[in-house]
Amino acid sequence: MLRAAELVAGVIEGGNLTDAFERMLEAHRDWPESTRGAVRDLAWTTLRDFGRGDAVLDRLLHSPPPTLVQALLLVAVQRLSQRPAQAHTAVDQAVQAVATAMPGLKGMVNGVLRNALRQQSEWAGWIGASRVSAHAYPAWWIERIRASLPEQWEAVLAVGNQRPPMALRVNLRRCTLEAARAELAAAGIEAKRLGDATLLLAQPVAVARLPGYAEGRVSVQDAGAQQAARLLAPRDGERVLDACAAPGGKTAHLLESADVELLALELEPQRAQRIGANLERLGLRAEIRVADCCDLRSWWDGRPFDRILADVPCSASGVVRRHPDIKWLRRDEDIAGFAKQQRRIVDALWQTLAPGGTMLYVTCSVFEQENAAQIARFLDRHADAECVPIHAASDCQLLPDAEHDGFYFARLRKQA
Template sequence: MRLPADSLGYALQASARLVAEVLDGANLTDGFERMQQAHPDWAEGTRGAVRDLAWSTLREYGRGDAVLRHLLHAPPPSFVRALLLVAVHRLGQRPEQAHTVVDQAVQAVAAEMPGMRGMVNAVLRNALRQKASWADWIGVDEAARHAHPRWWLERLRRSHPERWEAVLDAGNQHPPMALRVNRRRMTVDEALAMLQQAGVPGHRLENDAVLLERPVAVARLPGHGEGLLSVQDAGAQWAARLLDARDGERVLDACAAPGGKSAHLLERADVDLLALELDPQRAERIGRNLARLGLAAQVRVADCRDLHAWWDGRPFDRILADVPCSASGVARRHPDIKWLRRDEDIGRFAAQQAEILDALWQTLAPDGTMLYVTCSVFDEENRLQIARFRARHGDAEQLPIDNRPDCQLFPNAEHDGFYFALLRKSR
């Protein structure tokens, strides 16, 4: 049985496959890219519906799981459980569509596993009968109430006792969409006028990022294909500004893929840029992004910790160390992170970050600056990491950022969560 590609049932079926893969340990973004490649004929509406259902279901997975625990007497096959999670999420978001959602979910399971249609129909109808109890089922479980794993809650409480709930709430929202203007090609005011004329209104933020009133498909962005604009979170756009590379300087972007921050550095100044990336496929994306923007840099595939593999001994004036991390500050954009990460992963990330910092520090010129960046909100990867680094390196001076020792951005309506620390090497 093949469902029409423009039907809700088709979107439920495809998104359930993605959710099932994630719950089995797979990466959501990679899975969605593979699915798109397998369906090159998808209309934009189909692509958007599948993506929205999968991403939204996983943002609120803890809540959906709490509801299903009261409705299921035995664990069903992974696809069926994922389909029920997607359907329960849709019922919660669109109660006026209850009859359609149940009908289309039954159609979706019939197309995949016909023998389970009766079970799915019964569970969802029971869910509707007991919908008044959902809030109680969710409310008694703190992890379900906040839609984050318990270890995540505990870490946030320790790191940010005054704002942990606001951070969690922001992590459950749809992320904003921001653009970076290629300063070599047009001004921000010109870009805003171009977007307004195309029916894509936005406004300028403090760091010249353009925040759109609502997200749109990249295909709708005027000038994107011509390299006038790039999609980049407004918080991420602070990195190039804070590093503040100048014309003629030698600059290293040590963990560069997909290339947004490298491009921003090149848009702001005529620098000699080396972009390193460990993964060959991700390194190719750097080259493609730079080519679209009309920019040039040396891109190499290498582990930045292995200096013998890539460093020629010439020191860098500026280093951007946008290190691998938990990505806890961008979990709303990559909601599988919440459910795939484990508490012990944070210590492993911190150890890797320390290795990267120690290696890169050797390549920085005296009086040069390094910007340490994570998209994390956990102190072990941020403030405590920098404190330990400075204890190991007496020649490291921490420079203030906006009259503060460092800068922790929390996810909000304008940007994702990022951490920045600026370090200078003494002569």
């Protein structure tokens, strides 16, 4: 419980959850998979419940405690709500944890949590009294979703509070979908077919348990993310650019789809290394360069690309259940900043696209300002651009559900 609280405290103080968890695993290499999974699950679940733990603790605390103790109380409240039958064990674990970190506050934590247990029947009313705690999102986030999706906003918010699904992409160069599914079944892993190369697991499992993963027959990739390579649809012999490529899942999918000459760009050196590792496992090759895709002089040789994947930085609002720290870290004004960055990227990349070529604009966002509104402004600026329909519509807003995350796709063709 203390380790999970340390992760939550780091987010409260403005840190990135994934980075902090990776550092923690590096420092505790001896942890078994069960411990790693338990710490991760407890921290991620606590952070998904944005505002709910605070709604309970606000009724019980007279003054704000130190950040680590606040985080520990949030973790404990989450555990109490999820596993009421283990309530006294959870309280004891929290008290032991604070005794290790801040022994002087042991009595306070014990008193607050036992008082919380006595009043647990009141929690639903406390949480429901505010739209923030009721929906477990910041108020600005709720308003953006309501404005963009007036008929679906509650469902989208609810899905974002659930555990994400786990999907696999089958490398059809090395294995058939049915053969991969049979391997999973033999290992006791149930999966259903979602497409020609996509399997959805009934329950998430550790990557180490996946038969064929180390050999490059399958990769972990959300079913929605797998749409990118299919929509860009590269052909043998074409020159393809993956402009914001790390960690390399979409890069690999493009290379599995066709024999192309592919350049993968990534701004951060460490993330660029992950692209190479992914491609090596799959037996694929691409040119990988560390560069700012907007600075054409630093990487472009003047030869145009037939197809460009512009998977641009965004709010990640469509994958919030995988990255719940963004509820705590994002601010309303950040969205305009992302939109400005996206505009710079697509305007720069458009210069490198060959006449008749295709650029696929992708975000993992459900905010309109980053998606349809961004593309509308792009078309106003570029008279030589036209939208190529996706499923009989001008674009595609894929909303998160039980099978996939939330993504936006717009396919743009440069007129010859």
